[in-house]
Every structure is written in structure tokens, then in C-alpha cells.
Amino acid sequence: MPKNKRFIVNDRAAITGIGQTAFSSGLNRSTMDMAAEAILKAIADAGLKPKDIDGVSKYSFGLQEETENHLFQEIGLGNFGFYAEQAHGGGAYAAVISTAALGVASGMADHVICFRSRARGRKSVFGPGRDQGGRPWEKVSQRITGRGQYHVPFGLMSPVQEMACIARRYMHDYGVTEDHFANVAIAMRKHAVANPLSVMGSRGPISLEDYRQSRWIAEPLRLYDCCIETDGATAVVVSRADLAGRMRRKPALIHAFAQDTKPAHYTLSDWWRWDRDAMALELGRRLWANSELKAKDIKAAFLYDHFTPMVLLALEDLGFCKRGEGGAFSEKGALEGPHGRLPVNTNGGQLSEAFIHGFNNINEAVRQIRGTSTTQVPNCNAVLVAAAASDPTGAFILRSE
Amino acid sequence: MTQPGGKYGPLAALPLPEPGWDNYKFWDYCKQHKLYLQRCAKCRNYWYYPRPLCPVDQSREMVWTKMSGKGKVWTFTIAHHPVLPAFAKDVPLPVGVIKLDEGKVYMAGRLMNVKPQDVRIGMPVKVTWFDASEDISLPYWTPIRR
Numbered sequence: 001m002p003k004n005k006r007f008i009v010n011d012r013a014a015i016t017g018i019g020q021t022a023f024s025s026g027l028n029r030s031t032m033d034m035a036a037e038a039i040l041k042a043i044a045d046a047g048l049k050p051k052d053i054d055g056v057s058k059y060s061f062g063l064q065e066e067t068e069n070h071l072f073q074e075i076g077l078g079n080f081g082f083y084a085e086q087a088h089g090g091g092a093y094a095a096v097i098s099t100a101a102l103g104v105a106s107g108m109a110d111h112v113i114c115f116r117s118r119a120r121g122r123k124s125v126f127g128p129g130r131d132q133g134g135r136p137w138e139k140v141s142q143r144i145t146g147r148g149q150y151h152v153p154f155g156l157m158s159p160v161q162e163m164a165c166i167a168r169r170y171m172h173d174y175g176v177t178e179d180h181f182a183n184v185a186i187a188m189r190k191h192a193v194a195n196p197l198s199v200m201g202s203r204g205p206i207s208l209e210d211y212r213q214s215r216w217i218a219e220p221l222r223l224y225d226c227c228i229e230t231d232g233a234t235a236v237v238v239s240r241a242d243l244a245g246r247m248r249r250k251p252a253l254i255h256a257f258a259q260d261t262k263p264a265h266y267t268l269s270d271w272w273r274w275d276r277d278a279m280a281l282e283l284g285r286r287l288w289a290n291s292e293l294k295a296k297d298i299k300a301a302f303l304y305d306h307f308t309p310m311v312l313l314a315l316e317d318l319g320f321c322k323r324g325e326g327g328a329f330s331e332k333g334a335l336e337g338p339h340g341r342l343p344v345n346t347n348g349g350q351l352s353e354a355f356i357h358g359f360n361n362i363n364e365a366v367r368q369i370r371g372t373s374t375t376q377v378p379n380c381n382a383v384l385v386a387a388a389a390s391d392p393t394g395a396f397i398l399r400s401e
Numbered sequence: 402m403t404q405p406g407g408k409y410g411p412l413a414a415l416p417l418p419e420p421g422w423d424n425y426k427f428w429d430y431c432k433q434h435k436l437y438l439q440r441c442a443k444c445r446n447y448w449y450y451p452r453p454l455c456p457v458d459q460s461r462e463m464v465w466t467k468m469s470g471k472g473k474v475w476t477f478t479i480a481h482h483p484v485l486p487a488f489a490k491d492v493p494l495p496v497g498v499i500k501l502d503e504g505k506v507y508m509a510g511r512l513m514n515v516k517p518q519d520v521r522i523g524m525p526v527k528v529t530w531f532d533a534s535e536d537i538s539l540p541y542w543t544p545i546r547r
Contacts, residue, residue: 093478138484140416149418150450153539154511155480155488156496165498172522173474216493219479219517268498269449269507313448 002256004289010200013101014244014251017046017237018363021144023199023354026123027231031063034233035117036075042235047248048111050075055082055109057100057238059116060278061089061357064131082109091391093358098257098396100238107178110240116359117233124231143401150267160226162265164218167309170274171220175323176312178220180327182211184226184308185351187335192348195374199230200352225308227350234359236366250400252369256291257396265390284318287395295319299380300368301342302361304388314386318395337375346375357388369400415487417537424451431538434530436470438506453485466538468503470528471545475500475507479517493517495523499526499542515542
């Protein structure tokens with residue numbers, strides 16, 4: 001029984017199918033095409049047919065070419081009794097799954113499809129095409145109407161620059177060092193090397209010296225502190241738990257979940273004026289209140305690694321260590337699977353497998369529960385998945401039986 | 402806000418704010434080289450960026466108040482990638498967040514007249530003005546001795 005007795009949806013849903021495309025810096029495919037492949041693979045993996053899908057849970061950051069409704073028609077889905085959408089990118093992906101879990105737990109649907117598709121690899125983004133022309137933050141107009149006007153004119157405009165400011169203050173306040181950030185980068189690359197589907201694995205492992213030699217992007221962050229940008233899509237099927245036991249794959253039960261809203265990192269002007277410590281920990285408090293498990297029960301964690309410092313902050317926010325101890329926690333290979341203290345992102349994460357807005361971490365979390373990861377953690381019966389803490393955010397716990 | 406960069410190419414000039422109903426007074430003061438921020442008449446907190454009501458008590462008595470224009474570097478980055486051609490000649494560019502002397506209020510801004518390697522958290526700075534266009538002056542920050 002969880003501490004929050006009003007949370008009545010523990011283990012009422014399960015992830016029963018996963019699917020993905022290849023990951024690459026350029027696939028020459030539309031986001032719709034890739035989404036279709038990942039969705040159909042996830043449905044097949046679950047042992048279902050497209051007509052069995054009666055719900056959808058998705059991101060507001062959608063396809064580039066088409067509306068999702070068009071996609072669903074193209075691949076023979078429809079008649080959704082449950083249709084839900086979560087806002088934002090890196091912050092949304094955990095909530096996409098928990099929303100799907102609510103959909104099946106409430107009886108509105110039996111099998112809900114969730115997916116993310118991105119054509120953001122270098123070859124897909126740079127060029128003269130309609131959807132090309134650079135990164136989103138490079139495509140600013142001469143006059144800025146939104147909140148970007150309070151930072152873009154000063155040259156503070158890309159996510160890495162904003163996260164670099166947060167990282168610098170984090171180092172100042174708690175004595176975290178660049179070598180702590182390196183621990184994250186090194187662990188992610190190690191996992192990617194074991195994972196033949198990762199984008200960076202073929203380049204081999206990186207050492208602390210490699211990390212220190214990598215070029216500055218926005219001090220104190222280097223190239224190896226930054227996630228990669230890729231093409232690819234992933235999808236999962238969330239099913240009623242009472243159906244999941246009779247399905248094709250070993251189910252990954254969605255044990256508990258929670259959501260939270262953080263101060264906006266956008267403009268950075270509000271980031272520190274609230275009580276950061278109290279606010280940052282709220283997601284973790286809610287998650288553990290909704291769960292029968294504790295942080296020590298978690299065998300592997302999937303944390304949003306768009307930039308290395310955010311993994312250390314997430315360890316603190318989610319209660320794996322105390323405030324300011326994320327750096328120390330990462331020492332001695334603690335984040336490295338299969339035998340580290342808490343293996344994190346055993347697929348290589350967004351830093352080294354692929355950047356599908358975190359969604360590829362969900363597929364890997366399911367593989368850990370199934371026992372099929374390329375960096376399999378022994379007796380992995382409970383994992384935690386968390387989204388970016390810099391947006392509206394969320395987290396969930398998967399467990400076997 | 403975005404335009405199809407593939408067709409038009411990246412923006413060559415410095416991107417500038419487009420004032421709207423919630424913030425035109427802020428930019429009007431900037432044009433006069435004056436730093437004014439909103440202060441809630443009820444809770445007495447200062448707020449930036451400009452907004453129609455106070456997030457603490459929902460009061461709409463947000464009084465435009467003259468600031469000393471002084472603060473300290475709260476955090477910063479040295480940007481090595483310019484992102485836009487407008488910043489290509491400026492990298493490595495020190496840019497950060499200033500905590501103003503009046504209280505718990507922060508402004509993102511560009512740091513001028515300082516070598517990137519000399520920027521420190523806690524460094525005292527004061528506002529300095531850059532006339533970017535006929536209608537827009539941008540608040541920049543420059544180190545001061547105390």
C-alpha cells in the first residue's frame with residue numbers, strides 16, 4: 001500500500017510492446033514514416049494487431065510533416081476511446097506513459113500506443129529543405145515576441161547555454177566538478193559501446209582524458225556533456241495489466257507515477273527566485289508517496305541526459321542521494337552497468353544511444369525488466385524512468401510481477 | 402517566432418525584442434537608458450521579466466520602479482559556439498544571469514568589458530546600454546570595483 005492512499009492505480013497497467021527504427025545522424029525519412037515503423041513494431045512485439053489499439057497518448061511536440069491523425073489513418077489505427085496529449089519535449093515523455101496508464105486503468109481503453117519520432121540528425125537538419133535550415137534556436141526572426149526576447153538578444157539562446165548557466169551555479173553551490181560530469185559521459189558511452197543499435201557505440205569508449213580534451217561548447221560544458229542529435233522513432237504499447245499476463249512478452253508493470261512542474265529554465269530569470277531545493281524534490285516526494293517501493297529497491301534508473309549535469313541533479317531530485325551529493329554519488333563507476341551502484345541509461349541514453357526526447361530510455365527500461373538489455377543488470381525487477389526536470393516533468397516506476 | 406531558415410538562411414543581424422502589451426514600458430525605459438522593473442505594491446517583491454500580475458499574491462499593482470542598475474554575477478557561461486552569425490565575432494562570449502542588488506530578482510544578460518577567463522560568480526557589475534536600433538536599447542552588464 002503506498003503512502004498516498006488515494007493513489008489507486010498501482011500496477012494497473014503494463015508496457016507490453018516496444019518498437020523502434022534504426023538510429024542515425026541521417027536516415028532520409030519523414031518523421032511520419034519512422035513513427036509508423038516504430039508503432040507497428042511495438043504492436044507486433046506485443047502480439048497485437050493494429051485494430052486492437054484503442055487509445056493514444058502522445059506529445060504536443062508532434063510530427064513535422066503531418067498531424068498525428070493522418071498518421072493513424074495511414075497505418076490503420078483509429079476508433080480511439082482514449083486520446084491524450086502531454087505538453088513539452090524532454091519533460092513530457094514520462095507523463096506520456098503515465099497518462100496511457102491512466103487511460104487503461106480507468107477502463108477507457110485496453111491498449112494505448114505511445115510514440116516519439118524525430119528527424120533531428122545533422123543530415124536532416126542542415127540544408128535548404130523545407131524542414132531544414134538549422135536547429136530550432138537558430139531559426140529566430142529579426143524581432144522576437146515571446147520570452148526569448150529577454151535572453152536571445154544577448155547571445156544566450158541554445159539549450160546548452162542555458163544548462164551551462166545552471167551547471168555553473170550547481171558547481172559553485174555544492175563543489176561538483178567537471179570530472180563528475182565526465183562520470184556521466186563515460187558511463188553513457190560505455191553502455192552505447194555494448195549496444196549495437198546505438199549511434200555512438202561504434203566510436204568506442206571515452207576516457208576521462210578524452211573528456212577533458214573535448215572542446216568547449218558553452219563553459220563549463222564540453223562536447224561530451226551534450227546529447228547527440230539523431231533521426232529515429234520509438235514506440236510502446238501500454239495495456240491493461242489484467243490482459244498483459246496473457247500476452248506475448250513478459251509485462252513491465254507500471255507500478256507508480258507522478259508529475260510536477262518546475263520553474264521555467266527559459267530566460268533563467270525565474271529559475272533561482274523560488275526555493276529550488278523544495279521545488280526540485282517535489283517530483284521525487286510524490287513518486288515515492290505513490291509507490292510501495294523505495295529508492296534502494298530500484299535496480300536501474302533512466303534519467304534525462306540531455307546534458308550531463310542534469311543526471312546528477314535528477315539523482316538528487318529523485319531521492320537517490322541528498323541535495324548536492326549527485327557528483328559524489330557518480331564516482332567509482334556508480335552509474336555504469338551492469339554492476340555499478342545504480343546503473344543509469346544502460347542503452348547509452350540521449351548522450352550516446354540516440355536523442356528521441358528520452359523515449360528511447362523507456363524502451364531500454366522495458367528491456368531491463370524483460371532481461372534483454374545489452375548491459376543487463378542482474379535480477380532487475382524494478383526500474384525508475386524520469387523526464388527532464390527543466391520543463392513540466394514526470395517519472396514512473398516499472399517492475400516485474 | 403520561427404521562419405523557415407532553409408529558405409531565408411540564418412538571421413545575419415542581431416535579433417531584437419518586439420515589445421508587446423505586457424512589456425513595452427520596460428523597453429521604453431531601456432530606450433531612455435533607465436532600468437525600471439516591476440515591484441508588487443503588496444508583497445514588495447521585484448519581478449523580471451515584465452508581467453501583468455504578481456505570481457506571489459496575484460496583485461495587479463505592479464509598480465514600475467527605478468533600479469540602481471547594480472548587481473552581481475549569479476552564474477554565467479562562456480559561449481564558444483555563436484549559434485547566430487550576429488555573435489560570430491563575439492565568441493568566446495561571456496553571458497550570464499545577474500542578481501540585482503535590490504533583492505531576489507535576476508536578469509539574463511551579456512557581460513561586456515571583461516575577458517572571458519576573468520568572469521567570476523559574485524563579480525559586481527552595473528548596467529550599460531547598447532543602442533541596437535532606433536527603438537531598442539539593450540541592457541548589458543560591465544564589471545565595477547567596489
